[in-house]
Amino acid sequence: MRIAVLGTGTVGRALAAAFSRLGHEVVLGTRDPGETAARSAPDAMGGRPFNEWLESHGGIRLATFADAAGSSELVVNATNGAASLAALAAAGEARLAGKILVDVSNPLDFTQGMPPVLNPVNTESLAERIQRAFPEARVVKTLNTMNAGLMVDPRRLADGEHSVFVSGDDSDARKTVTGLLAELGHKDIIDLGDITTARGAEMVLPLWLRLFGVLGTPDFNFKVVRAG
Numbered sequence: 001m002r003i004a005v006l007g008t009g010t011v012g013r014a015l016a017a018a019f020s021r022l023g024h025e026v027v028l029g030t031r032d033p034g035e036t037a038a039r040s041a042p043d044a045m046g047g048r049p050f051n052e053w054l055e056s057h058g059g060i061r062l063a064t065f066a067d068a069a070g071s072s073e074l075v076v077n078a079t080n081g082a083a084s085l086a087a088l089a090a091a092g093e094a095r096l097a098g099k100i101l102v103d104v105s106n107p108l109d110f111t112q113g114m115p116p117v118l119n120p121v122n123t124e125s126l127a128e129r130i131q132r133a134f135p136e137a138r139v140v141k142t143l144n145t146m147n148a149g150l151m152v153d154p155r156r157l158a159d160g161e162h163s164v165f166v167s168g169d170d171s172d173a174r175k176t177v178t179g180l181l182a183e184l185g186h187k188d189i190i191d192l193g194d195i196t197t198a199r200g201a202e203m204v205l206p207l208w209l210r211l212f213g214v215l216g217t218p219d220f221n222f223k224v225v226r227a228g
Contacts, residue, residue, distance in 0.1 A: 002027075002073045003026050003027075003075075003076065004026075006091060011078045014148040014149065015151065016060050027062070030064070031064070036062060065091040068091070076104060085133055100173045101130065115210070138173035143164060160187045162222065165192050188224065
């Protein structure tokens, strides 16, 4: 499958590398490919300089948001939640039309300090705003309730026996995304239903952030345990 991953941060890089390893044709979208490719300093999280990372992943192409979306069959929004709508607008509504748009972002608002709050929250989700802004795209929310390492390598924790959620209005799109999650190694994939269920998935984040502070590690996840 031709997959465009929009966003060159920790999450975008992790997903792009994982999909490439699985044999998909991957293009990584950014605002300014030239500027991004020239980055030679560690990123904000202390991660590997982007130019070194890109050189070591020769199968991944770097392009503008628009070119990445236009050449893909499926688009992943791995941008900062506060910038997601603008990044997707740069990709272009026409280039997203008819395509599955996987949203893994979270609407974290840092304007009031730490810890961040969600905006929107409760009566709406970022995924719903994206679907409304790009009505011809088939938006699916998933993977936003865990860190990047577990997104792409769930077996590193409890042999993959933890939960991931899927929300979206298009049932065929949810099935396709469920298949991609299984390729990554996810075992407990819970289809929550329509896009409004993304509200609950996004509202997991305040608890996740508190647990991160208490546990001192992001390598944890939630598991839904069934009776019987």
